[in-house]
Amino acid sequence: MTTNSSTLHLALAQISPVWLNKKATTEKIIDTINNAGKEQAELIVFGEGVLPGYPHWLAYTNGAGWNLDTNKTLHAHYCNNAVCIEDGDLDEICSTLKSHSMSCYLGIIERPKDRGGHSLYASLVFINSDGEIKSVHRKLQPTYDERLTWSPGDGHGLQVHKLKQFTVGGLNCWENWMPLPxxxxxxxxxNLHIAVWPGSEHNTKDITRFIARESRSFVVSVSSVMTTKDFPEDTPFLNDILKNAPTQLSNGGSAIAGPDGEFLLEPIINKEGIIYKTIDFKSVYKERQNFDPVGHYSRPDVTQLHVNRERQSTVVFKDSK
Incomplete structure (x- = not known):
């Protein structure tokens, strides 16, 4: 690991999940972390919902059909393979990261007990180099057909974390288009923004540079890759999915832009693997000289944002002592 506090060695994990298989995908993520550890990566980033995968079936199996056994069965299969943090589903990943002194942003499909344990959320988890989960951001607004299987989250995870000289935060997929978050x-x-996506290049090629130019920050976009070959044979209603699905569901598109809005790494497509890049904090201050959206180029006396970061729940218990 580099001792220079102004630089950060990144690993962009552009991988496919073992689709809707929590155990096998966890093993693949751990293998990926171990490989990145050999390259002394300090921060590794995985795509949106990579554990255990994106709900691709919704677009190809009449996902909005009411009361169809196809949709119910696939949703139940998804729930059974979703991540329950309270049950320790991320413990092995956390311990692996700790062994390499590596931090991580990991996209998961979460089935949280604080919302009853039956509904799903697309969550972005930050794990520090000590293997500690420091924030879990549940996607505020699932996009279009995602709403058929994912629930809307809350503002609790709108948090940033110190990482050497950097201050890092992240959002899920089309949340990155939401100005207020x-x-x-x-x-x-x-000053280091993490944008995670299921794929593909059409998602990352414009907004990666746009956010960097708007914020005068580094922006790291990480996507998954996915083809029909990545569908396990035991997937419920697999033939129905394959009948309508394109061969390439996600082509990657992981990329990095610098604080000047120019690509440091142009979108990588149709390639599975780990992409490495070292970034240097020094350029952040240079680009903030003429524009800082929340500093010298803001007017809080005219416009001001109020954020509710309370974790939402349907019940508050007050037990007698």
Whole structure:
């Protein structure tokens, strides 16, 4: 690991999940972390919902059909393979990261007990180099057909974290198009923005540079890759999915832009693996000289954002002592 506090060695994990298989995908993630550890990566980032995978079936099996056994069975299969943090589903990943002194942003499909333990959320988890889960951001607004299987999250995970000289935060997929959540991270000092995606290049090629130019920050976009070959044979209603699905469901598109809005790493497509890049904090201050969206180029006396970061629940218990 580099001792230079101004530089950060990144690993962009552009991998496919073992689709809807929590155990096998966890093993693949751990193998990926171990490989990145050999390259002394300090921060590794995985795509949106990679554990255990994106709900691709919704677009190819009449996902909005009411009361269809196809949709119910696939949703139940998804729930059975979703991540329950309270049950220790991320413990092995956390311990592996700790063994390499590596931090991580990991996209998961979460089945949290604080919301009853039956509904699903697309969550972005930050794990520090001590293997500690420091934030879990549940996607605020699932996009279009995602709403048929994912629930809307809350603002609790709109948090940033110190990582050497950097202040890092992250959002899920099309949340990155939402100006106010972005602004909430900028206001906390974010200068390294993590944008996670299921894929593909059409998602990352414009917004990666746009956010970097708007925020004068580094932006790291990480996507998964996915083809029909990545569907396990034991997937419920597999033939129905394959009948309509394109061969390539996600082509990657992972990329990095610098604080000047220019690509440091142009989108990588149709390639599975780990992409490495070292970034240097020094360029952040250079680009903040003429624009800082929450500093000298803000007017809080005119416009001001209020953020509710309370973890939402349907019940509050007050037990007698």
């Amino acid at each position: 972005r602004a909430s991270l900028y206001a906390q000092g974010e």
